[in-house]
Amino acid sequence: MLGDVRTRQKRFAEAIALYDQARTESSDRFRPLVDASLANALILSGDLTRARSTLDALAVPSDPSQQAQLQRTRGRLLLAENKPAEALVLYQQLANAPVNGDEGFYRAWALDGISKSESALGNEAQAAQALDQAIDVFDKARAKFRSDEFKMGLFSDLQVVFERAIGMHTRLGQPAKAFDVSERSRARALLDAVAGRAEIGNGEAVALDAATLQTMLRPDEVVVAYHALPDRLMAWVLSNEGVREATLPVAVKRADLARLVDAYRDALINLKPATDVGDKIGTLLLAPLEIPAGKRIIIVPHGPLHYLPFQALRLDGQYLIERNPISIAPSISIAAKLAERTPTVAAQLVAFGNPTINPDVADPLPGAEREVHELSKQFPGATLFFKDQANKSNFTASAPKARLLHVAAHAVADTLDPLHSKVLLADENGQPNYLEAKDVLGMDLSGTAMIALSACESGLGRVEDGDEVLGFTRSFLSAGTSTLLASLWPVSDAATETLMTTLYDDLAKGEQVQDAMRDAQRAVLANPETAHPFFWAPFNLIGNWRLTVQK
Missing domain, CATH: 3.30.420 (Nucleotidyltransferase; domain 5)
Structure with missing residues (x-):
């Protein structure tokens, strides 16, 4: 395990030393896997001579999956030795010899090897075709797993495959295919969640071409x-x-x-x-x-x-x-699935403003309270929560019933562990009870068309390989909301009040949310005192760009 980690970190000398140690401690059953991993690290380090002697000394394991793993490593060595024709034959054999219980992964990696071999032989079209087939197999295998963490980890490992495919189709003058591969590579765990909430087809997420x-x-x-x-x-x-x-x-x-x-x-x-x-x-x-x-x-x-x-x-x-x-x-x-699902929404607003929290943690936000009062004037019958009432219990109870949800509060982004990013809702029973991104994942917000997080850095988090943006953005979209407003940096209280009240005024008039957001940002920009982008540019409009509010 440690050897695999060091190999991923490109610390090959340490990885080789760890594999050498593991060889002496492994059982006969698992030693072939250690030897295959050792050979792979040797190949990556450039020591092809020892890699060849290591592989040639190995007996053929009885376990089919270990045989496939060993063949894949032999193919890598042949490519490193500049023997693509021999590698191609080996990878073709591996692709046509399915391994029970491998969910297609060995076939997919064999197709990837075929692609590399064809490319080394100068056959770019055949290389691109094999890589497209590999991505198809990976996609089908991925769909069989339910864990978001596993899916994200898998697509993280596959990014190099997607990147090679994009490069190949670009060189072949195929922009539509390069675009399709790029779209298939990104935010797939989130796409699964959105498809499930939207009840599209059978809930299976398919990237649109x-x-x-x-x-x-x-x-x-x-x-x-x-x-x-x-x-x-x-x-x-x-x-x-x-x-x-x-x-x-x-x-x-x-x-x-x-x-x-x-x-x-x-x-x-x-x-x-x-x-x-x-x-x-x-x-x-x-x-x-x-x-x-x-x-x-x-x-x-x-x-x-x-x-x-x-x-x-x-x-x-x-x-x-x-x-x-x-x-x-x-x-x-x-975005397209969200736009199709929620083209319009009723003018029903739930808003939270200026939650009461420990002053040692953060200052009060009187501007946030004014903001909520002002924007709610365009939405008769709005449900408003201020100060002590702007708490997590009321949020949990009210948010799923809201069509438009506005939260004007402090927020804290946790870029190391984005699911612990939090909106500082009001203390309850004398104790902090903040809303964390992980709490939102468990909610059903499929009836909530738009959520505005009028707070500092509410759009930050961490971008994983596979282009999964972890944090409030993913949490709210996964929970079912169609449109999200979130910020990229600490926001100005006064400028945000102007921006949000302009936005909701436009929405109440039936303007499309994309136009309303543009008008709101230009309204802040038009004031010489707030013309710097710091004041008007922190908020992103994310997701369904076509949303309109029924007048």
């Missing part, structure tokens, strides 16, 4: 999907006319992209001049897309881009939110 999504988009809507590969950033533009790849001017590595996003967010949070940097990032990420002003944009970020405030990027001498209505989606398949 470009051709299907194209028919679902309106003429004024454009999807922009990014995928951060290790060595470059990919971008596609999808409309009702089709999908095209956008060529970015610079090949930005994923690690450099993460630093760029962090630097821009830090500049905004610290109220540093943002215009020049916003122009430069806009030139890099937006200009190549060639999207006309006025088009509705649904942005599907990837990796570090989940924490980039796209609304604060600049294009054509103005902020993107001045030019286009925008929203964010963890995957366009998820």
